[in-house]
Amino acid sequence: MNCTGFEKLVIEMARGGLTEAAARCEAAAHANTCARCARRLANEQRLSGVVAAIVEQDSQGIAPAAVEQMLLAEFKKQHAASKRGGTWRARAVVGAVAAALIVAVAIGLRRTPEQHTVQMKPPEAHATPPEVPVVAPAGRDVSKPHVRTLRAARRKTSRRPTTEALAPHQVAQREVMTEFIPIVYDPEPIERGQIVRIRLPRSALATFGIPMNEERAEEAIRADVLLGEDGLARAVRFVK
Amino acid sequence: MTELQHLSDDDLLRLTASGDDGAFTALYQRRHPAVYRFALHMSGSPSLAEEVTQEVFMTLLSDGGAYDGNRGPLAAYLYGIARRQVWRRLAQNRAQFSISGPEDDEARTPEYLIAPSEVERDLVRDETVRWLRRAILALPAGYREVVVLCDLHELSYAEAARALGCAVGTVRSRLHRARALLSERMASRKSSSSGCLV
Numbered sequence: 001m002n003c004t005g006f007e008k009l010v011i012e013m014a015r016g017g018l019t020e021a022a023a024r025c026e027a028a029a030h031a032n033t034c035a036r037c038a039r040r041l042a043n044e045q046r047l048s049g050v051v052a053a054i055v056e057q058d059s060q061g062i063a064p065a066a067v068e069q070m071l072l073a074e075f076k077k078q079h080a081a082s083k084r085g086g087t088w089r090a091r092a093v094v095g096a097v098a099a100a101l102i103v104a105v106a107i108g109l110r111r112t113p114e115q116h117t118v119q120m121k122p123p124e125a126h127a128t129p130p131e132v133p134v135v136a137p138a139g140r141d142v143s144k145p146h147v148r149t150l151r152a153a154r155r156k157t158s159r160r161p162t163t164e165a166l167a168p169h170q171v172a173q174r175e176v177m178t179e180f181i182p183i184v185y186d187p188e189p190i191e192r193g194q195i196v197r198i199r200l201p202r203s204a205l206a207t208f209g210i211p212m213n214e215e216r217a218e219e220a221i222r223a224d225v226l227l228g229e230d231g232l233a234r235a236v237r238f239v240k
Numbered sequence: 241m242t243e244l245q246h247l248s249d250d251d252l253l254r255l256t257a258s259g260d261d262g263a264f265t266a267l268y269q270r271r272h273p274a275v276y277r278f279a280l281h282m283s284g285s286p287s288l289a290e291e292v293t294q295e296v297f298m299t300l301l302s303d304g305g306a307y308d309g310n311r312g313p314l315a316a317y318l319y320g321i322a323r324r325q326v327w328r329r330l331a332q333n334r335a336q337f338s339i340s341g342p343e344d345d346e347a348r349t350p351e352y353l354i355a356p357s358e359v360e361r362d363l364v365r366d367e368t369v370r371w372l373r374r375a376i377l378a379l380p381a382g383y384r385e386v387v388v389l390c391d392l393h394e395l396s397y398a399e400a401a402r403a404l405g406c407a408v409g410t411v412r413s414r415l416h417r418a419r420a421l422l423s424e425r426m427a428s429r430k431s432s433s434s435g436c437l438v
Binding site (some may be wrong): 011039040043044046047048050051053054055058059062063064067068070071072074075078079111144222 | 256259261264265268269272273276277280281289290293294297298299302365368369372373391392396415416419420422423424426428
C-alpha cells in the first residue's frame, strides 16, 4: 500500500469503521514504514477520541420542557379545530339541503295551484311515490328547478313519445329512486302536491342516513322534492 | 404510554394524525433529542436549537402527510426538516452566527456547549473538547453537517445521505475532507501549544 491508498482508509481506520481485516493490516503495515502516514493516523485517532468525548457529553441534551408543552398545546388546539371543522361541515350539508328546499318551495309558491296539480296520496310515514311519476330530464340546476305538472306531461305525451311518456315500470328501469323520505316529522295530509327535480350535493345523502361515498361528497345528485299545496316541502327522494 | 413506546415511528405518526396526544408525546420524546442536538451542533445556539425543534414538530403536525415511509425512515425526514430550518435561520442571522475561526470565537461559545466535564481533572482534554466544538462550528456548513451527522450523531453514511438528500459517496468525501481539516487544525494547535510551553 502507498500513501494515496493509506489516505483513503485512514479515516475509516480511526473511526473504527474499517472492517476488512486484510485492508486494516495492510494500512497498519504502511503506517509502520511511513512517518507521515503514521502522524496522519495518530491525528485522526486523536480527533476520534475528542469526538467521542463530545458525543458522551451531549448524549443527554434535550430541548427544554416548555417546547414539548407548547407543541402539545398546539396539537390539542389543532385537533379541537379539526373536530369543530367536521361539525361545521355537517351543518353546512344540512344547510345546503335546507337552502335547496327553500328555493324549491319559493318557486313552487310562485306557481298557481290550478296549473300544477298532481293527485297525491297523503304522505305517510314513508311517503310513497305518486301514482304517476313525473320525471324531469337530468342536469337541471337548482337555480332553475324543473317543475312539470301531470297535465303538462300528458299534453306532451300526446304529441310525441319521450322519456317522460314512458310507463312507470319503464321509467323505473332507467332511474333508480329511493322512497320518499319525510322532511317534516308530522306532515299534514295533502290532497295535491307537486314534485320538483333539483340537484343536491351527494353529501346530502348522509344527512338522511343513506350511505354515501365520502370521496364523491362534492358531486351533485338528483333529488325529487315533494311540495304540498301550501308550498312546503314534505318529502324528498334521491334519484340515480 | 408504555405500550406506545413499543410502537414504530410510523404507527405513532398514524395515531398522532388521528388525534392521539399520547402518541404525539411518545413520538416527540423519542425523536426530539436528535433534532435538538443536530440544530445545536450546527448552530452552537441553544435558543436557535429550541426554535428549530419546535418548528420541526410543528411541520410534522401540520404536514405529517408529506412523510412517505417508503422514501426513508422518519428520523431522516425529521433531520431533513431540521436541516432546512437551521440553514434558513443561519442565513437570516449570518452576522450573528458567522464563525471566523475556532480561536476567535471563544467569547461567543454558548454556555451549554461549555458543559462541565465529568473528567475535570483532565483540563487539557476538556479544553480540547471545547476547542473542537468551536472548530466544528467554524467548518463550512456542508462539511459541518456531515461531521455532525456521521460523527456526533453516529449515523451511517447511508442514513446521513438520506437525511441530506445526497449520494453516499458525497457524504463520504465531505466527511473525509472535513475531518482532514479538523485534524490538521488540531495538529497545528497542538504544536503551537507545545511551542508556547517550551
